[in-house]
Amino acid sequence: MTHLPPSPTSLPPDAEQGRLLLEHAPMLVWRADAVGRCNYFNSTWLAFTGLTLEEATVGWVECLHPDDRPRVLETGFAYAVRREPFELEFRLRRHDGAHRWMLDRGVPYFDEAGEFAGYIGSLIDVHEAHERARRALEESEQRFRSFMEHSPIAASIKDEQGRYLFLNPGAVSQHGKPMQELLGRTLEEVHPGAQTAEIHRGDLRAVREQRVLEALRCVQTAAGPREWLTVVFPIERPGGTPLLGKVALETTARRLAEDALRRSEASFRTLIEASTDCILVLRDAQVVYANPRGLRTLGVASLAQLQPRALAQLLHGGDAPALVGHVRALAEGVAPPPPAEYRFHCGAGGERTAEVQLLAIEFDGAPCVMLVARDITERAELQRRLMAADRLVSMGTLAAGMAHEINNPLSYVLGNLGYLEAQLARAQEQALLEVVREAREGAERVRQIVRDLKTLSRGDDERRGPVDVLAVLQSSINMAWNEIRHRARLVRDFSPVPRVQANESRLGQVFLNLLVNAAQAIPEGRADRHHIEVRVYPAADGRVAVEVRDSGEGIAREHLPRIFDPFFTSKPIGEGTGLGLAICHGIVSQLGGSIEVESERGQGTCMRVFLPQAPEESAPAPGPGVRAGRRGxxxxxxxxxxxxxxxxxxxxxxxxxxxxxxxxxxxxxxxxxxxxxxxxxxxxxxxxxxxxxxxxxxxxxxxxxxxxxxxxxxxxxxxxxxxxxxxxxxxxxxxxxxxxxxxxxxxxxx
Missing domain, CATH: 3.40.50.2300 (Response regulator)
Structure with missing residues (x-):
């Protein structure tokens, strides 16, 4: 019903012009007197209904649709009492029996004395527009119903007491009960309990206070806790008390996913923080994060202390352009490069070698590059030393082969020189005899050198037996002599000692290493001021002791506990592998002996080796079938x-x-x-x-x-x-x- 503004309009019924206008107007025109009796219908109205004027004045009410009739009469009477204009839609029966929707507008009119004389009104056929609106409304309702049927949102409507009037499938599923057990009942009746009672009271408060309430509610169910984001709001109802609307979206899966994500992020951060790899996060090739290992590697306690933060300045100059280029390319979407080795500056001016892997990640909401650097300094050094050791093995194999090839011709050289020496002695050719003897001494020297090479080349010969310590030591001195003679005087102090139970090659390796270390601890060119003393003597516990003492620089006190550790060396890079003393310690221990060190900075070093005696051996019996005293x-x-x-x-x-x-x-x-x-x-x-x-x-x-x-x-x-x-x-x-x-x-x- 639309209230029209009051109008003082009055229409003289006997005016010819007005009559003609009303009579032929395209709309249906009617008039009623002050008591509500219709006393005029224009020809358009009569033609539409098929009634005569007499029939219409007494039976127009019958033309109203039965469902609309009470409303029209009640509304018309109410407006007549107030003498106000009105606007009303209803269905009017056409002459063919069909009902059409009409829009009726009526205004009061007054006589010449200004007294209320009745209403005059007009009807416009709005059936097509009404039908379009109805169909649109039905389609809208159908879409809304379809949305409600398939929406993951749980939607429901309750009355002012909280009883369910409507629930969509989502709401029904939320309760886990059939629809017939929900309609007409409150939440507290459906699910008794203190928690649902509190929710019910909260819902009613939204109606009572006429406001929208939002809440995140967690409900315990048989399947576990379920979480819902709910919105409760009042629904106005014309002429009645407001209803309660409620929509709820289950956020359980989202909460679980968020919890899982938080746990995953926490686990990942814990993994990153505890990682033994150096992990840096880079933005624009600048460090924005470093894990604890990364900070330690870079020699700082916190990221704030890391200055500068540019990746290029953390790298060895020769490696910076390549790695920074890969980082920038990866940030621009290029595929990550394969892992590669780079050198990093670290605390105290040191340098470490790392195997670096780059990954594109998101960090603090921005695209970044993660750099994972695995410290392979020791591994790289080990590979270098293993290659050196492999070369030594190859050289040992070569030396053994060379010794074999040299010994064959050396055998007949020495034999022929011996024969020639004997013949010249008989002939008393002294001048030639001296020449042959010198040649034989030279050949004997070659034989000794070859013998020494053979001793050191038996890398995989682990046989043990009685070994002459003095002979092995002398052989090692011969091998190390070139290192010793330019640095120090050699002092020998050899006491008679029994044979030791050992492997000749391994023992020679130990002695050679100790002699070379002693020589290298002394600077070149001052041999007259330095000495290396080699002693062999029986130890008090029955073992054989061998000492190599030098007058070199000595070993720092803090380094003494580590000198037998693999890869530990106090020599400059490239001059020591850090394996020599570790190998010596291992060999001597395997032979059942021990090795000790005494040293003081500036006073030289003494390495002392103790070896077990060999068991007594019986003299070998002569071979069978040998007869003494005859030509063989x-x-x-x-x-x-x-x-x-x-x-x-x-x-x-x-x-x-x-x-x-x-x-x-x-x-x-x-x-x-x-x-x-x-x-x-x-x-x-x-x-x-x-x-x-x-x-x-x-x-x-x-x-x-x-x-x-x-x-x-x-x-x-x-x-x-x-x-x-x-x-x-x-x-x-x-x-x-x-x-x-x-x-x-x-x-x-x-």
Whole structure:
């Protein structure tokens, strides 16, 4: 109902102009007197309803739709009492029986005396517009209903008592009960309990106070706590008390996700904080975050102390351009580069090598780059030292091979020089004899050098047995002499000591390392002012003690506890691996000994090694089948023809000597029944080796296998060394001096 402003308009009913206008107007016009009786309908009204004027004046009410009739009469009477204009929509029956929606506007009119005379009004057909509005409303309601049906939001309407009048499926699901158990009941009745009673009272407060209330509510259910964000609001109802509207969105999953995210972020931060890797977060190639390990690596206690923060200034100058370039490229969307090694400056002016991985991340809401740096300084140094050690192993293998190759020609050089010396002595050729003796001394010196190389080249030979400490120590001195002679005087103090139970090669490695360390602790060029003292003496506990004392710089007190740690070195970078003393300590410990150090800064250092004595050995029994006091029949087998010829030349006056270059030929002769008192055989030969010949003889003539004497220029393969450690046969190392060879044969033949 729309209230129209009052109008003083009065229309004389007898005015011809007015009558014609009303009669032919396109709208339906009516008039009623002061008591409400309709006394006029224009022709348009009569044509629409199909009634005559007489029928209309008494029966117009019957043209109203039955559902609208009470409302129209009641409203018309109310406005007539107040004499106010009105506007009213209702359905009016057309002449064909169809009801059409009409908009009726009425205004009061007055007579010449100013007295209320009645109402005059007009009707406009608004059926199409009303139908469009109805259809639009229905479509809107349908969309709203569809939205409510499928919305995840729980929506409900309650009356002023809190009883449910409407619930969408979301609200029904929220309660977990069928619709029929919810309608007409309050929340407290549906779910009894103190918590629901409190929620119910809060909902009613929104109606009572006529305001919107928002709340985050957590409800305990059988499946666990569920959380809802609820909005409660009053719904105005014309002519009635307000209803209560309520919408609720479940936030349980979101809360759980947020909780999980917080836990994940906390765990990730804990992981980052506890990581042993240096982790930096960079924005525009500037450090905005560093984990504790990163701060320690950079030598600061907090990020505030890190100055400068530019990544380029934290890196070694040669590495900065490449890494900064990768960081900027990654920030611009380029794929991250593969991990690579870079050098970082750290506290106290040091430098560390790290393997760096870059990742694009979001940090504090902004795109950043995470730099994960794994400190591989020790690993890189270990790789460098392992490569150096591998080169040493290769050099050892090469030295062993060289020793073998040198010993073969050296054997017949020494043998021929010995023969020539003997012949010149008989001829009393003194001048030539001196020349030959000098040549023989030079060859003997070469033999000793080769022997020393062989001692150090047996890297994988772990055999232990009685070892002459003085001989091994002298060999190590010979090897280290070039380091010693330019730095210090060497003082020897060797007391007689028993043999020790050790491995000759490993023990030589220990002594050589100690001697080189002592020499390198003394500056070059002042040999007359410095000394290195080497002592060998029986220790009080029965072990053999070896001391290497120098007058060098000494070791700082704080470094003494660490000198046997792997990779610890006080030498400048590139001059020490930090493995020497650690290896010495390991070797001596494995041999059942111990190693001690005494040192004071500026007073020199003393390294003291204690080794266990070797058990007593019984003298070896002579070989079977050897008869004393007769000329022997000897067989020499060596793939180097000159060696066999040399032995024939040396021994032909004393023994019958046969020299062969092939072990297969020797085997055939032995199988044919030839007898030899001693069989001297080279260990390493092409085709059949000395080991192969020994194996064949052991199968069908063990006594002949036991008569073999192995001549070797160096057992430089693991197989050869293992073989020599397993057999009881005598072994002679090339080159064998003529005198030593004669003594051996004489002792063997008696």
């Amino acid at each position: 029949r000897l067989l020499f087998i060596d793939d180097e023809p000159r060696i066999g010829k040399t032995y024939q030349l040396l021994l032909r006056d004393e023994h019958d000597v046969l020299a062969l270059t092939r072990a297969q030929e020797a085997l055939e002769r032995l199988r044919a029944g030839e007898h030899f008192d001693l069989v001297f055989c080279d260990l390493m030969m092409p085709e059949m080796t000395g080991m192969d010949l020994h194996a064949e003889l052991s199968r069908w003539a063990p006594e002949k296998a036991r008569a073999m004497v192995f001549l070797t220029g160096g057992a430089f393969t693991p197989k050869a060394r293992a073989f020599l450690s397993q057999v009881d046969n005598c072994q002679l190392e090339k080159p064998v001096s003529p005198d030593a060879l004669r003594r051996f044969i004489r002792d063997a033949l008696g």
